[in-house]
Structure formats: structure tokens, C-alpha cells
Ligand SMILES: *[C@@H]1O[C@H](CO)[C@@H](O)[C@H](O)[C@H]1NC(C)=O
């Protein structure tokens with residue numbers, strides 16, 4: 001009996017945790033109507049009589065991203081912004097290109113777990129578990145390998161090969177969102193007061209000022 005109760009509790013908890021992120025669709029599809037100014041949790045549906053194949057379509061993910069930037073990486077997103085047919089469906093995809101030694105710096109996705117596969121090259125990937133352990137879990141990946149980044153955890157990828165690297169990554173959200181750690185902490189607009197950052201990071205104000213100029 002106690003076991004049965006435990007199983008029920010676990011089941012209820014698991015289901016509610018799963019439902020807590022992106023609600024299940026209530027119709028076949030709900031094509032995002034970018035012209036509608038009404039704000040709902042998601043985007044208003046376009047009239048289904050006007051829906052066409054192109055609402056579910058994106059072209060160009062075979063094209064390399066331009067990695068000529070200080071990180072040496074480029075993300076090409078395909079989410080509800082690019083494909084209005086993804087509205088309410090709870091999935092999306094990105095292509096990431098990395099120059100040799102290029103980096104996708106520490107960041108997290110507030111609304112989705114991520115599953116990534118390497119199409120070309122080799123990468124060092126990792127994520128950090130939440131407090132208090134803050135355990136770093138890393139793995140070297142080569143072509144054909146798959147790795148998962150759990151929702152909301154800080155993670156990164158670095159190209160550790162001498163050539164270019166390419167990955168495709170899927171998300172359990174039409175709009176996973178991204179929070180870059182350095183951008184959010186040192187590049188917020190307006191800036192976080194420097195006394196907050198000097199105490200939080202236990203560094204001098206000139207270090208904070210320097211980092212704020214970088215982001
Ligand atoms: C939004 O309006 C433009 C211009 O009237 C039209 O071409 C486009 O198809 C509309 N988009 C949707 C999703 O209805």
C-alpha cells in the first residue's frame with residue numbers, strides 16, 4: 001500500500017513536472033501570426049484556412065555560419081521566429097559552426113533541455129550541476145556522438161580539433177531562450193551596480209569595470 005502510494009506520488013509529480021514547461025497543443029497546429037498584436041502565452045494562431053506548407057518550412061541549414069568573431073562560433077537558430085508552424089509544438093533546432101578552437105561560451109536555456117549531435121569535427125562539451133555541488137560534467141565528442149544538456153544548467157562547447165566543427169542541436173521548446181552568463185552578469189542594460197559585482201565575485205572595482213567594457 002505504501003509502495004503504491006509512493007508510485008502514485010511519483011507519477012503525479014513526474015506528469016506535473018513535464019506539463020510545467022510547455023503546454024500540450026489543443027489543436028493540430030497554431031501557426032504564429034506575427035501580425036496579431038494580442039499577447040498570449042505564446043503567439044496567436046493564424047487562420048487555419050490560410051496555413052500553407054511554408055509555415056512549417058525553413059531552408060538553408062546546410063549553409064555554414066560565419067565564425068569570424070571573437071568566439072569563433074556561430075549559431076543559426078530555427079525556432080518559432082524562423083518557422084511560425086513551431087508555435088505551441090515544443091520543439092526547435094539550431095546549427096552551430098565552430099572555427100578551429102572556437103567556443104560557444106557558458107550559457108543556459110531557461111525553457112528547454114538540449115540534445116546535440118556532432119556532424120563534423122570534435123568538441124569538448126560540459127555542463128555544471130546546480131548548487132551546492134556545482135559538479136562539472138564533461139565529455140570529448142567526435143563525429144556522430146550525441147550529448148544532452150539538461151534544462152536550465154550552464155553549459156558550453158569548445159572545438160578541440162584543428163578543423164571546423166558543426167553540430168545540430170534539438171530543443172524541447174519552440175523558443176528555448178538563451179542566457180549568456182557573461183552577457184547577463186557583465187553586459188546587462190542598465191549595468192548591475194559594481195558594488196553588487198565586486199562583493200559577489202570578490203574582486204576589485206577595476207576588474208568589474210574591465211569586464212563590463214568587454215560585454
Ligand atoms: C502579415 O501581413 C503581411 C502584409 O499584409 C502579409 O503579407 C503576411 O502574410 C501576414 N502574415 C501572416 C502570418 O498572416
Ligand SMILES: *[C@@H]1O[C@H](CO)[C@@H](O)[C@H](O)[C@H]1NC(C)=O
Pocket residue numbers: 066067068069
Ligand atoms: C563574416 O563576418 C565578418 C565580420 O563581421 C565579415 O567581415 C565577413 O565579410 C563575413 N564573411 C562572409 C563570408 O560573410
